[in-house]
Amino acid sequence: MSRLRRPDYLDRALRGGYPEAVRRPSHRRRARFFESYISDLINRDVKQVSDIERPADMRRLLNVLCGRMGSLVVIDNISQGLGLPRSTVKRYIDLLELVYVIRRIPAWSSNVTTRAVATPNLLVVDSGLGGHLAGLSPSRAANVTAPVGPLLENFVLGELARQLTWSEEPVRLYHFEALPTR
Template identity: 30%
Template sequence: MIRRIVSGAIQENFFKKKAILLLGPRQVGKTTLLRQLAETGSSGVLYLNCDEPDVREDLQNTTSTALRVLLGDKQVVFIDEAQRVPGIGLTLKLLVDQFPDVQVIATGSSALELAGGVQESLAGRKFEYHLYPLSTAEMVAHTSRRDEQRLLEQRLIYGLYPEIVNHPAESARRLLELVDGTLYKDALALQDVRKPAVLQKLLVALALQVGSEISYYELGQTVGTDPVTVERYITLLEQSYVLFQVGALSRNLRNELKKSKKVYFYDNGIRNALIKNFNPLALRNDSGALWENFMISERIKFNHYAGLRPNYYFWRTHAQQEIDWIEEANGQLLAIEFKWNAKAKARIPNTFLQAYPDATPVGITPENYLQFLI
């Protein structure tokens, strides 16, 4: 069993009269992790799977009396896929307020309904955590630095979903099944998505442009819809933890890009499954993009689990000068260039250094990447 970094922090907050929420995409191990934690040292666990209609009915528009009957003498109530219950926020509030000695744990794979319905109801009553696909730090702790360095190309192509890591010989088939079976499920359920085919085309188009600046208008032309729909669908995909957008840093120079965005995927394997390309790096022309996406998604995991919340940007000017990744924390800028070719020298443009003289430049290659992620 690969130990998840966040498990210790979650366990420390058991029985503190607050609900524990664990958010993240499907199939990253939320259920496995919380069932392990819930069953540690407690014989009274009530497991409620909200994929089941009768469970949703029990939890929707309920009362404290009905909840008392449902709980019985259980010490822990584990509500899986809680976002599927309309008004789940009020139910969770009732559980926390009326049953202070019961530990409430809820998982959700879509941020909009779970977080949106819970923020007001559970203000001051919750601990919230995010779980991503396995991180490089977790894998190094499970295996070793040497093993992860040897498996780097595997990670760049197939990613770090637990099922993929545990079944490397079946990675391609399982990734394709994951994309077809669950990737769109939450985005389609979040709102009235009237054009699921457009959503799928959009995902493929975004996968082909990973690490590049995107245009809602041009994407709309490509997939056959309007820019407003493109923006809404990308937001849904963000809320389903499939991908994320990064904006441009623009403060000091007149010719800095101001409103541009880039898109990255939380997992390289998902990205490659969308374009159905699992070729080895020697046969690809997107190795640099894969390296950039991998390093950025891993860095986000590292910062999140370390309790760090920097602002993220890229930087580019109209003159095509650019920096891959910028982190801003406590007024300090970290300017990072990712180079898949270890012999290629990372260069931070002098224009940037003159405009932001206090920034710290960093070059990341396969030779030094682990120190950036663990």
């Protein structure tokens, strides 16, 4: 039986996997790293692959996406909530996926056509970064009513995604959305 408890799992998920973040001993220092990382990512890395008009809008979008970890990526809802054109939100999400900050997980269906058009789920590639941008600190996450389910789900999916790269078999991640029962 595992001796790890809820706080241990939350600490691991909030620490993330970036070596620079893992090496930092305190939440405050990791938070500074994540802020610097996001600033560099948007102002340097993203700009190398595409000209974005308003970097602040991409940051706002990333905050919203991290707040919706594990949720369906419904571009119209995100666009409306941010007051940004749908085309901008879609393009920015594509860019964030291109620079490996997020990953869309397709919906599972036995029908290949349905699978191709169904709404994907969102994985933030690093759970520490996702937790930081979602506003989850260790003290906030320690509260038993804190919404940590999406963070832990994201952490597990991220670990699975990493391990899939070692698999000799071609394996893919999917999400399953059960239909509501009547």
